[in-house]
Amino acid sequence: MENKVNHLLFRFGNRIFKSYVLVILLLAIVQVVFAGSEKKPIYKNAEAPIEKRIDDLLKRMTIEEKVFQLNQIVLGENDNINNVDADGKIIDPKIGSLLYVGTDPVLRNAMQRKAVEETRLGIPILFGYDVIHGFNTIYPISLAQACSWNPDLVQQACSVAAKEARSSGVDWTFSPMVDVARDGRWGRVSEGYGEDTYTNSVFAVASVKGYQGDDLSNQNNIASCLKHYVGYSASEGGKDYVSTDISRQSLWDTYLPPFEAGINAGAVTVMSAFNTLNGIPASCNQYTLTDILIDKWKFDGFVVSDWNAVVQLIAQGVAADEKEATRMAFQAGVDLDMADELYQKYLPELIESGVVSEKQIDKSVRRILRVKFKLGLFDNPYVSEKNGEGRIVLPEVTSVIEKLTEESMVLLKNENHILPLKEPSTIALIGPMAKDDVNMMGSWAAHGNGNDVVNIYEGLTKEFSDSRILYAKGCNFDRNNTSKYAAAIETAKQADIVVLCLGEKWRWSGENGSRSTLSLPEIQENLLAEIKKVGKPIVLLLSNGRPLDLSRMESECDAIVEMWQPGILGGRAVAGILSGRVNPSGKLAITFPYSTGQIPIYYNKRPSSRPNQGKYQDIQDAPLYEFGYGLSYTTFEYGTLKTSNSKVKKGEEIIIEVPVTNTGNRESAETVHWFISDPVCSIARPQKELKYFEKQIIKAGETKVFRFKVDLEKDFGFVDAEGNKFLESGEYYVMVNSQRVKIEVLD
Ligand code: GLC
Numbered sequence: 001m002e003n004k005v006n007h008l009l010f011r012f013g014n015r016i017f018k019s020y021v022l023v024i025l026l027l028a029i030v031q032v033v034f035a036g037s038e039k040k041p042i043y044k045n046a047e048a049p050i051e052k053r054i055d056d057l058l059k060r061m062t063i064e065e066k067v068f069q070l071n072q073i074v075l076g077e078n079d080n081i082n083n084v085d086a087d088g089k090i091i092d093p094k095i096g097s098l099l100y101v102g103t104d105p106v107l108r109n110a111m112q113r114k115a116v117e118e119t120r121l122g123i124p125i126l127f128g129y130d131v132i133h134g135f136n137t138i139y140p141i142s143l144a145q146a147c148s149w150n151p152d153l154v155q156q157a158c159s160v161a162a163k164e165a166r167s168s169g170v171d172w173t174f175s176p177m178v179d180v181a182r183d184g185r186w187g188r189v190s191e192g193y194g195e196d197t198y199t200n201s202v203f204a205v206a207s208v209k210g211y212q213g214d215d216l217s218n219q220n221n222i223a224s225c226l227k228h229y230v231g232y233s234a235s236e237g238g239k240d241y242v243s244t245d246i247s248r249q250s251l252w253d254t255y256l257p258p259f260e261a262g263i264n265a266g267a268v269t270v271m272s273a274f275n276t277l278n279g280i281p282a283s284c285n286q287y288t289l290t291d292i293l294i295d296k297w298k299f300d301g302f303v304v305s306d307w308n309a310v311v312q313l314i315a316q317g318v319a320a321d322e323k324e325a326t327r328m329a330f331q332a333g334v335d336l337d338m339a340d341e342l343y344q345k346y347l348p349e350l351i352e353s354g355v356v357s358e359k360q361i362d363k364s365v366r367r368i369l370r371v372k373f374k375l376g377l378f379d380n381p382y383v384s385e386k387n388g389e390g391r392i393v394l395p396e397v398t399s400v401i402e403k404l405t406e407e408s409m410v411l412l413k414n415e416n417h418i419l420p421l422k423e424p425s426t427i428a429l430i431g432p433m434a435k436d437d438v439n440m441m442g443s444w445a446a447h448g449n450g451n452d453v454v455n456i457y458e459g460l461t462k463e464f465s466d467s468r469i470l471y472a473k474g475c476n477f478d479r480n481n482t483s484k485y486a487a488a489i490e491t492a493k494q495a496d497i498v499v500l501c502l503g504e505k506w507r508w509s510g511e512n513g514s515r516s517t518l519s520l521p522e523i524q525e526n527l528l529a530e531i532k533k534v535g536k537p538i539v540l541l542l543s544n545g546r547p548l549d550l551s552r553m554e555s556e557c558d559a560i561v562e563m564w565q566p567g568i569l570g571g572r573a574v575a576g577i578l579s580g581r582v583n584p585s586g587k588l589a590i591t592f593p594y595s596t597g598q599i600p601i602y603y604n605k606r607p608s609s610r611p612n613q614g615k616y617q618d619i620q621d622a623p624l625y626e627f628g629y630g631l632s633y634t635t636f637e638y639g640t641l642k643t644s645n646s647k648v649k650k651g652e653e654i655i656i657e658v659p660v661t662n663t664g665n666r667e668s669a670e671t672v673h674w675f676i677s678d679p680v681c682s683i684a685r686p687q688k689e690l691k692y693f694e695k696q697i698i699k700a701g702e703t704k705v706f707r708f709k710v711d712l713e714k715d716f717g718f719v720d721a722e723g724n725k726f727l728e729s730g731e732y733y734v735m736v737n738s739q740r741v742k743i744e745v746l747d
Contacts, residue, residue, distance in 0.1 A: 158210025187513020443510025
């Protein structure tokens with residue numbers, strides 16, 4: 001009996017034990033699962049939708065943490081008085097963004113690690129920088145890029161810059177600049193894509209796509225920033241930072257479209273400009289920052305102020321003090337305050353006093369967090385430190401950069417086909433730009449390094465290895481020291497041909513680079529005049545960041561090549577053009593005036609009330625070189641312009657085509673510019689408007705057909721002063737070179 005009882009007790013105890021173990025196991029599993037989910041809030045869940053992650057994070061943030069997100073200060077050391085912290089030791093890691101002027105991913109990651117691992121919520125920092133035309137591998141300035149009329153190449157170059165930047169820890173560039181610029185006295189004309197609205201729109205899209213790629217969280221891509229919003233380039237007299245008066249009509253038909261195009265291409269940030277726009281500074285202009293950008297265009301990225309643009313509202317005469325400047329900028333629509341730290345200082349008390357609501361704060365924080373999530377910074381906050389020294393010039397990119405450099409240069413003159421050079425035995429290479437390694441990179445050359453530059457002397461020496469290259473500096477870029485003239489003249493006497501290398505210092509264009517004249521300094525013009533007396537043929541090479549007044553120089557030269565500020569491969573590209581290895585295909589994206597006095601001069605002006613009047617009486621009316629001008633080593637013959645039909649109803653499309661034959665003896669690329677005109681419209685329109693362009697390589701003797709598929713609303717339509725696009729019936733013309741076809745648009 002006793003055994004039976006023991007047996008029963010054993011079995012019962014065994015069962016209890018097993019159930020106990022089971023319950024413990026289950027609890028442990030629940031604990032792990034629950035703990036796992038409990039430890040990982042939604043905002044840290046990479047699988048959750050971005051908007052849900054933002055909702056969750058916003059709920060958790062304190063006011064202080066939210067305000068920190070709306071500020072950007074400088075990390076690293078640059079030549080600016082606003083440096084805050086060279087090595088990240090004093091910056092509060094709750095900061096929303098840092099303008100990172102370094103190239104070392106280790107420093108950047110160390111700062112990011114503080115934000116992600118040492119703050120309460122671990123919100124990553126967004127690192128921005130001016131990657132304008134390259135990061136380490138510096139390629140031509142934007143104005144030069146536009147002269148290539150090759151948006152695909154520009155897109156590839158921007159993706160190179162993005163890859164180099166991201167690998168150094170920069171997630172966001174303050175680029176592209178898409179300010180339509182028509183006054184060459186303004187230094188920043190070098191940073192945009194010229195005088196035409198459509199051109200700036202096309203290259204805005206190309207650069208946004210190049211920087212951002214298809215997936216911002218891919219660590220080869222960076223966020224882009226459309227700037228300077230808006231109307232900054234209409235600065236009075238070409239001076240920088242001053243007031244601009246732009247009619248609503250011109251705002252809509254000239255200055256806004258490139259920003260709209262960039263936003264439609266997916267640009268995730270916009271930078272508010274320095275200028276006072278029609279009396280209201282662009283950095284506190286409710287109409288542009290909110291009514292247009294947010295309400296009309298539904299922009300869901302964020303707006304960053306330009307450097308100190310918030311505090312500058314005081315100087316611009318609209319804010320009585322810093323607190324008022326803070327309120328005005330923030331409430332108009334500037335989300336992130338760059339450099340002056342006013343948001344950090346005053347938003348808490350503006351919220352406390354109820355002037356600014358937490359709801360308004362949340363709107364801006366949401367926009368900034370959205371970009372951070374899109375960049376993948378929450379899920380992948382660090383960059384690889386494999387290139388710890390922080391400097392890479394991607395070798396595999398040379399072909400892209402070299403091609404863009406070659407295609408951006410413009411052959412302006414080639415008297416008696418002196419170019420390409422025919423095996424010259426001795427070349428006199430003269431001028432301050434001949435051996436220059438710095439100014440050739442232009443302004444905003446990021447981390448470009450002069451040692452990477454192939455200068456003109458190096459380029460020619462390599463290209464013309466069978467020729468003798470004699471060098472003389474001749475003069476400096478400016479001042480009036482003519483002591484080197486004599487040696488230059490002697491050098492010219494010994495040569496078959498003179499290649500004269502002149503131009504601008506990089507600081508003469510770019511920000512705060514306004515000049516009262518487009519002429520080169522007299523010391524350079526006079527050097528040309530002295531060399532001219534020697535009687536040898538002269539090829540003038542120009543490296544500059546703006547259109548120049550060449551009226552006194554043009555006649556003295558047999559050939560002129562506009563190199564612009566070509567970046568690190570400039571010497572190699574221009575040598576290829578001089579030798580004929582490269583067939584120049586660049587065409588001007590900005591008018592070269594006959595003289596500074598002609599400014600403003602641009603191709604798409606509205607007609608004057610007296611067609612043959614409205615001109616200066618003391619100089620020619622035509623510019624020296626017009627928009628779209630550029631020579632080639634071959635010749636092209638345009639066939640007859642044809643349209644699929646000359647009458648078309650709204651909603652229908654027409655195709656217009658023109659055959660182009662390469663009548664020369666060598667292959668070359670030709671760009672066809674398609675213009676439209678609408679001679680009668682309820683709002684007077686420019687005499688011609690570029691609406692499409694296409695570049696094709698055409699072999700010697702070959703004919704290629706260029707086609708323009710006209711989208712009536714987009715290509716014939718116009719916009720009114722309220723931003724309403726419209727298409728009127730009536731007569732239109734499509735023009736190519738000197739031909740035009742009439743198209744009647746019916747109701
Ligand atoms: C400058 C420029 C702007 C640049 C910013 C950051 O003042 O106006 O183009 O992106 O500050 O460097």
